[in-house]
Amino acid sequence: MNDMNMKVNIAGVSFKNPITTASGTFGSGMEYSDYVDLNRLGAVTTKGVSLVPWPGNPTPRVAETYGGMLNAIGLQNPGVDVFIKRDLPFLKSFDTRIIVNVVGKTEEEYCEVTERLSACDVDMLEINISCPNVKEGGIAFGQDPRRVEAITSQVKKYAKKPIIIKLSPNVTDIAETAKAAEAGGADAISLINTLTGMKIDIERRTFLLANKVGGLSGPAIKPIAVRMIYQAANAVTIPIIGMGGVMDGEDALELIMAGATMVAVGTANFINPRATEEVIDGIEAYMLRNNISDINDLIGCVSGG
Amino acid sequence: MSIAIKKSIRVLKNLMLEEGVYDLWLEADDMVADARPGQFVSLYCNDGGRLLPRPISICEIDRDKSSIRLVYRVLGKGTEEFSRLKTGDLIDCIGPLGRGFTLEGSKALLIGGGIGIPPLLELAKQLSCEKDIVLGYRDLTFLENDFKKYGNVYISTEDGSIGTKGNVIDAIKANNLTADIIYACGPTPMLKGVKEYAEVNHIKAQLSLEERMACGIGACLACVCQSTEVDHHTNVHNKRICKEGPVFYADEIVL
Incomplete structure (x- = not known):
């Protein structure tokens, strides 16, 4: 196992392995530290952080759908001050990279949070322009390629750390938004955020989620993630962090072969708190089984076909 | 208190108490030592398409027999699946979870x-x-x-x-x-x-x-x-x- 290389590199930042967490599914890492050895993860990607504390949406905030789940949490978070004071020092005590997810209602808010976090000891910032559950900001920035490019270049001015633009799958052509993020100066892109969905409670004849609409995640969306990562990888040269329905090592390998340099584990954390470590184990077992010495040899390896 | 981890545990008994209300006893070894009244356990469906655990409150804790009792109502396809569990079946479970009741008062x-x-x-x-x-x-x-x-x-x-x-x-x-x-x-x-x-x-x-x-x-x-x-x-x-x-x-x- 010692001669197996799991290290990957994104925008000059090296990661001990390609596995991170999908924003919003892992708290700030603290919530999982009893279950997972955070030192084993390539990176922890935090829940979205905003300028001021956000209370999120009314409940019910989640609904199960077959093979997936809908959520409309609404980016509840304690705000950047508490994040920097409490959550960041906790994460710093582990030997893992830190990617902080950034949210805002306006372009200015994204820039301000980016500026604040740039002054901290974090490794990368993931700019969330694709949350489907907030009225302002979020997905509103992520569906129009011109706005994607504009906000990327704006945030980039304040970012002293490499930035990842998190893309929405709720678009006609993912290649267009991927290219727009690259044109705006993104150092990397991540995809896919959740797909918008809805569930109706037929007994009560009303929406199951208080927010009516939620974001669909889980294994049901993995084929869409694989397809979109493949399309984005063929459209841009910047690295991709892939996510969408990864439950085990084999799922993660699909996303890597489609073109992702790193893979985030999301909904699986809710089902099995130890999912991240098991995904890493699964990838290592595959590499051993197939005599692959470097994970980098697998990134986008289907692209040429 | 030890950390609740996901594990497979055995069904001791699963009977209907009343129309749609079931009485489930689970073999709970290490779980009983930590369990307190008012806490809950997360039960998982065997059907992998139903991803999320069902949180069910602990009804009784039997420390002598290392077992816990859950009484639940069938409200959807997940609890309907639980209602078909038989003695000896295995079910995935995390628990005990949450903050229970504080014993106080006269x-x-x-x-x-x-x-x-x-x-x-x-x-x-x-x-x-x-x-x-x-x-x-x-x-x-x-x-x-x-x-x-x-x-x-x-x-x-x-x-x-x-x-x-x-x-x-x-x-x-x-x-x-x-x-x-x-x-x-x-x-x-x-x-x-x-x-x-x-x-x-x-x-x-x-x-x-x-x-x-x-x-x-x-x-x-x-x-x-x-x-x-x-x-x-x-x-x-x-x-x-x-x-x-x-x-x-x-x-x-x-x-």
């Missing part, structure tokens, strides 16, 4: 409504003080005989077929029940009524809340309730029912 009033009744049984067993137990049902009753060992049981039914006609508050008033501590679990409208009753009569109250959950371990922020003060973890007026709850003091939350 004269307790336990108030349960519908499928909120089961978690009060272990509480009734462990509380050594004087107890009045009020159980509210729509029509069909269950578990009432199990409670009789631990205190005076008063029943309310919506149709008046058994006990006081009306709700749990009607039964409390009809029987002039008083207490220095209230423990309650049931549907939100009932808890609202209990909270108001406790405030008016200056009685300390512990309420067990319910909400749709995803992770059950405090990470996803799905199952929040409104809190009176800014919560130390969320830094907003929200508390996580799965972590800071499901049991809260009435004055901690807004219903």
Whole structure:
């Protein structure tokens, strides 16, 4: 196992392995530290952080759908001050990279949070322009390629750390938004955020989620993630962090072969708190089984076909 | 307290108590040592398409037989699957989870409504003080005989077929029940009524809340309730029912 290389590199930042967490599914890492050895993860990607504390949406905030789940949490978070004071020092005590997810209602808010976090000891910032559950900001920035490019270049001015633009799958052509993020100066892109969905409670004849609409995640969306990562990888040269329905090592390998340099584990954390470590184990077992010495040899390896 | 991890555990017994209400005993080895009344366990479906665990409150803890009892109502396809479990079957489970009841007071009033009744049984067993137990049902009753060992049981039914006609508050008033501590679990409208009753009569109250959950371990922020003060973890007026709850003091939350 010692001669197996799991290290990957994104925008000059090296990661001990390609596995991170999908924003919003892992708290700030603290919530999982009893279950997972955070030192084993390539990176922890935090829940979205905003300028001021956000209370999120009314409940019910989640609904199960077959093979997936809908959520409309609404980016509840304690705000950047508490994040920097409490959550960041906790994460710093582990030997893992830190990617902080950034949210805002306006372009200015994204820039301000980016500026604040740039002054901290974090490794990368993931700019969330694709949350489907907030009225302002979020997905509103992520569906129009011109706005994607504009906000990327704006945030980039304040970012002293490499930035990842998190893309929405709720678009006609993912290649267009991927290219727009690259044109705006993104150092990397991540995809896919959740797909918008809805569930109706037929007994009560009303929406199951208080927010009516939620974001669909889980294994049901993995084929869409694989397809979109493949399309984005063929459209841009910047690295991709892939996510969408990864439950085990084999799922993660699909996303890597489609073109992702790193893979985030999301909904699986809710089902099995130890999912991240098991995904890493699964990838290592595959590499051993197939005599692959470097994970980098697998990134986008289907692209040429 | 050790960390609850996901594991496969064996079904000892799974019987129907009443139409749609089931009585499940699970072999729980290390789980029983930590379990407290008011806590819950997350049960997973064998059908992998139903991803999320179902949070079910602990009804009884049997330390001698290393087993726990869950009494649940079939409400959807997940609990319907549980209802088909047979002795010897394995089921994935994480628990015990959450903050349970705090045992206190010298004269307790336990108030349960519908499928909120089961978690009060272990509480009734462990509380050594004087107890009045009020159980509210729509029509069909269950578990009432199990409670009789631990205190005076008063029943309310919506149709008046058994006990006081009306709700749990009607039964409390009809029987002039008083207490220095209230423990309650049931549907939100009932808890609202209990909270108001406790405030008016200056009685300390512990309420067990319910909400749709995803992770059950405090990470996803799905199952929040409104809190009176800014919560130390969320830094907003929200508390996580799965972590800071499901049991809260009435004055901690807004219903």
